[in-house]
Amino acid sequence: MNQITHPPVVQLRFDDTAAAFAHKSDGQLRKSHLLFQMMNNPALVNAGARIAEWAFRLHLPVIWLVKNTIYQQFCGGETISEVKQVIQALGRHRIKTILDYGVEAKASEEDFERTANHLQQTLEVAREDSFIHIVSMKLSGLFRFALLEKVSRMDALNDAETAEWQRGIDRVDRICGAAAASGISIHVDAEHSWIQGAVDRIAWIMSERYNREQPTIINAVQMYRKDRQAFLEASLEHAQQHGYLCAVKLVRGAYMEKERARAAAMSYPDPIHATLEDTHRAYNRALEFCLSHLGDMYVCNASHNEASCRLMAELMQRYHIPNDHPLTATAQLYGMSDNISYVMARAGYNVEKYLPYGPVREVIPYLIRRTRENTSAGGQMSRELGLLHRELLRRKEK
Numbered sequence: 001m002n003q004i005t006h007p008p009v010v011q012l013r014f015d016d017t018a019a020a021f022a023h024k025s026d027g028q029l030r031k032s033h034l035l036f037q038m039m040n041n042p043a044l045v046n047a048g049a050r051i052a053e054w055a056f057r058l059h060l061p062v063i064w065l066v067k068n069t070i071y072q073q074f075c076g077g078e079t080i081s082e083v084k085q086v087i088q089a090l091g092r093h094r095i096k097t098i099l100d101y102g103v104e105a106k107a108s109e110e111d112f113e114r115t116a117n118h119l120q121q122t123l124e125v126a127r128e129d130s131f132i133h134i135v136s137m138k139l140s141g142l143f144r145f146a147l148l149e150k151v152s153r154m155d156a157l158n159d160a161e162t163a164e165w166q167r168g169i170d171r172v173d174r175i176c177g178a179a180a181a182s183g184i185s186i187h188v189d190a191e192h193s194w195i196q197g198a199v200d201r202i203a204w205i206m207s208e209r210y211n212r213e214q215p216t217i218i219n220a221v222q223m224y225r226k227d228r229q230a231f232l233e234a235s236l237e238h239a240q241q242h243g244y245l246c247a248v249k250l251v252r253g254a255y256m257e258k259e260r261a262r263a264a265a266m267s268y269p270d271p272i273h274a275t276l277e278d279t280h281r282a283y284n285r286a287l288e289f290c291l292s293h294l295g296d297m298y299v300c301n302a303s304h305n306e307a308s309c310r311l312m313a314e315l316m317q318r319y320h321i322p323n324d325h326p327l328t329a330t331a332q333l334y335g336m337s338d339n340i341s342y343v344m345a346r347a348g349y350n351v352e353k354y355l356p357y358g359p360v361r362e363v364i365p366y367l368i369r370r371t372r373e374n375t376s377a378g379g380q381m382s383r384e385l386g387l388l389h390r391e392l393l394r395r396k397e398k
Contacts, residue, residue: 012313012343014306017391019346020339023093026395032335033388035073039371040381049368056364063360070367074335075102076357080125083357086334091131094345095353098187098331099126100136102356102363107144109167115141116171120178127182133352134218137175138189139199143168152197172202173209176217180210185247187300190220192255193271194262200231208242215247215298215327223283224253224272232286236293247298249331250286252279252305254369284311291315294327300352302331304380309340313349323348333370336380339387 013019021029038044055062076083087097101118119137126132140148147164150157157165179186188203190196203219210216219235221228232248239246253259256272263270273279287308290299292315301312309330313323321328331352332341345351356366 012310012347014309014339014343015387015390016343017339017387017394020342020387021391022342023089023338026392029388029392029395032073033385033392035069036381036385036388040385049371052364052368056361066364066367067360070371071360071363074333074356074367074370075363076334076355078357078359080122080357083355084129086355087129087131090353090355093342095341095351096131096133098134098136098352098354099132100354100356102358102366109164112142112144112168112171116175119175123175123178123182123184126184132184134185134187135179136187136189136354137172138191139172139202140191140195142171143198145195148191148195148198151201152195152199154197169202169205172206176206176210180216183214185215186217187249188217188219190222190251190254192262193225193259196222204235204238207239207247208244211239211244211247215245218247218249218298218300220249220251220302221286222251222253222255223286224256224279226271226273226282229282229286229289232289236297240296245298246293246296248290249300249302250283250290251302252283280305280307284308287312288315291319291321291328294319294321294325298327300329300331302354304332304337304340306340309344313344313347324350326350336384 024032038048052062052066076086083099087099090097099122101115101122119135122135126135144164147157147161147168150161151165176186186206188199188206191199200219203217207217207219221232221235223229235248236246253272259272260270273282283303283305284307287299287301288311290297291312301308303309312328312330315321316323316325316328329350329352330340330344331354332338334353334355341351341353356363358366
């Protein structure tokens, strides 16, 4: 009897700093190293965030400092034209762009319309650039937060709220329709648990309309929540019942401190897994679930975790899924985890970078939130710093 053999898994060398930072000059590398040294100190990050918020409220002239440090590390530019150079540079390394207008949630109908119009204009630009693969959409930037919260609680809406909800749905539909016409996908960002029910409801509505032939609407699922495996299974079941592709982006989660503080303050069960190890297990279980249902599902493994990215490669081999299968991707934030992004792209996987852009003053809330999240994320800053330090030493010894 002939023994069935499998091709060897491509060895993913996430410690290959030469590949990870080949795109950075020595000067850029030193600058990133200094920035991550500062970000590796939580007390310094919190103090710096408070000072930045204070300085911007008082309109002090600090934009130049922010733009040439943290903004430059994590953002592509203030305008679409500025960000094109970064998009092209990523594309030359087989990395596509998830374009995100990094302006945080607003509160008025005029702001919501302005954001919707900007997203539609972004889609027009994306249509002409093959390296822009996805545009990110945050529904709290298109709906009033309190309305999303009320819909998530499944409370009855009054007539004015019903009309407001429908205007929001129409805004989202315009964006999703434009994405489908352009052949571009939309990432629906995950939000706080107390508005996520409304976000999921909208994502399912738009997925049923537009995910007929390709993953146009991709819903983010935060696996640090205890209920998300059940939600994943329900999402697949809904898609199968209604004849569309279930498309998800798996993330670990971004609002742990706020989630736990609110649960404690309001005396309801903590929705977050008790330990980081429990979150890792939940995430990897979800990744296997999605890849085992590929065809009925699309999955983006949006992770900075090397073990989960290695698991993705192993599972794809186990299920005989080609590295570049169009219903799979891995994604990391611009300015972070280049050792994962560039190494996996070189090995032939579909890799994307989440690239925020927008006016410095408007993007500051996003940058502060991201910096605090990354600083508290289980040694992420130390890992980044260690890789940068190793590459600086390697270049010095050449």
